[in-house]
Amino acid sequence: MRKETATPSFLPLYEQIKQLILRALSDGEWQPGAAIPSEMELARRYQVSQGTVRKALDELVMDNILVRRQGKGTFVATHADDGTAYRFLRLMSLSGEQEYPHSEFIVFSRGKADAQVASRLGVSPGSALAILRRVLTFSGAPVVYDDIRLPAALLKGVSIAMIEDHVNAHKGTLYSLYEAQYQIRIIAAHERIRATLADAVVAPLLGVAVGAPLLAIERVAFTYKNQPVEWRMSYVNTARHYHFDELN
Amino acid sequence: MRKETATPSFLPLYEQIKQLILRALSDGEWQPGAAIPSEMELARRYQVSQGTVRKALDELVMDNILVRRQGKGTFVATHADDGTAYRFLRLMSLSGEQEYPHSEFIVFSRGKADAQVASRLGVSPGSALAILRRVLTFSGAPVVYDDIRLPAALLKGVSIAMIEDHVNAHKGTLYSLYEAQYQIRIIAAHERIRATLADAVVAPLLGVAVGAPLLAIERVAFTYKNQPVEWRMSYVNTARHYHFDELN
DNA sequence: AAGTGGTCTAGACCACGTA
DNA sequence: ACGTGGTCTAGACCACTTG
Secondary structure (H helix, E strand, O other), X not given: OOOOOOOOOOOOHHHHHHHHHHHXXXXXXXXXXXXXXXXXXXXXXXXXXXXXXHHHHHHHHXXXXXXXXXXXXXXXXXXXXXXXOOOOOOEEEOOOOOOOOEEEEEEEEEEEOOHHHHHHHOOOOOOEEEEEEEEEEEOOEEEEEEEEEEEHHHOOOOOHHHHHHHHHHOOOOHHXXXXXXXOOOOOEEEEEEEEEEOOOOHHHHHOOOOOOEEEEEXXXXXXXXXXXXXXXXXEEOOOOEEEEEEEO | OOOOOOOOOOOXXXXXXXXXXXXXXXXXXXXXXXXXXXXXXXXXXXXXXXXXXXXHHHHHHHOOOEEEEOOOEEEEOOOOOOOOOOOOOOEEEOOOOOOOOEEEEEEEEXXXXXXXXXHHHOOOOOOEEEEEEEEEEEOOEEEEEXXXXXXXXXXXXXXXXXXXXXXXXXXXXXXXXXXXXXXXXXXXXXXXXXXXXXXXXXXXXXXXXXXXXXXXXXXXXXXXXHEEEEEEEEEEOOOOEEEEEXXX
């Protein structure tokens, strides 16, 4: 006799706990860098055993949403940490050394979403965007040109001076700025990589000839619940650097 | 239940179990696609609880070295499975569809390792290599040119006819060939991606003009214990495809 | 019905960081 | 000394696959 199940969805307890914790994070109950309650406290709060909480936390740690520190507690991941500040930067020098870039901001303006960006960000074509353009330099040499766009509503009252101050004076990343000033927490991103030729706009910014080969990397960055919040196009001069990728 | 181990190890038990299982895999005790003993059997074999075995298996599953199938058992991952055959292929058409390529083999020969390849593969410069060159076509159009090199000792008695038969007639990948015929199991890879211009050798093979932009992807593929066994350089025409990458 | 992986619990003890 | 995460155990029960 076959059993008929109208509701085939069986969600494990730890998965439900994970969703509850994600919602608490999304609701801002715990701020980036702060400790969340201990495993025992969460177990009492959600009326499950500590092992079940632990399994939920395991997955959130695996997703780089939380960070465990033995003896201290479990913390909300932050882009302000020195260790994780550049975790989305996959660029290395040919010698294999990881270098950290300096940002030169060129433009901060407003614009409207074209069809492609609108589709990627899940907003209507023509809706207002904040547009940020910059050059990343490594050891003084320009290597990356970024064209970065976000829904304008997310970045209210921002100025290029504020951005430069945060990123350069305080040695932060754009993502740590989003996090600290705009309650936007980037937790994942997708990248589409193609090869292209430097055009008359990008070539002088990167100090290469028109027609030089560049990586064109289109990135969409996500916050909780896989909601896209930032789109960017990066043009990378790989004469002295490479994009690194691990497969398994 | 558990006896004290004679070796004073700082490693957690589950980590030791993981290493023992990895060694058994490396020694060929269990073949790709075959089931390994059940969790209870492994617990008896290693004199630990089932939960500890489970945690070891969890990590091996996360590394794509084992695959769990509820109700059936735990299996050694294989490149022969339809589902996982192309798991290292990060190429998609611009429309977002995942396509599977056809291989056109051009050359199978022998050569000597230059300094770069020797360094990547951990062999002496000048040592014997098997060299394989091919073009991958998607929907009939050439998209990727591969220059693939392995230590010659690993690929004894191979012929281009055998390779073509395996890859095209049996719809396998190169990695499933390594696995089935040469006991080489690829479990991970690193890629370094740069932009380059098509030269006179590659351009006609990919049907592009000399000077067209291409991705140059240098890959090193690893077997158990992070031992490098294959080096390849891929040149990718991204006019109609992109390389996909996930960050978190 | 039997066997496998998947979930959940309760409790013990270890390792680490702080006071 | 205490609280935190980290490991390990033993046992119960659930979900899935196969005979």
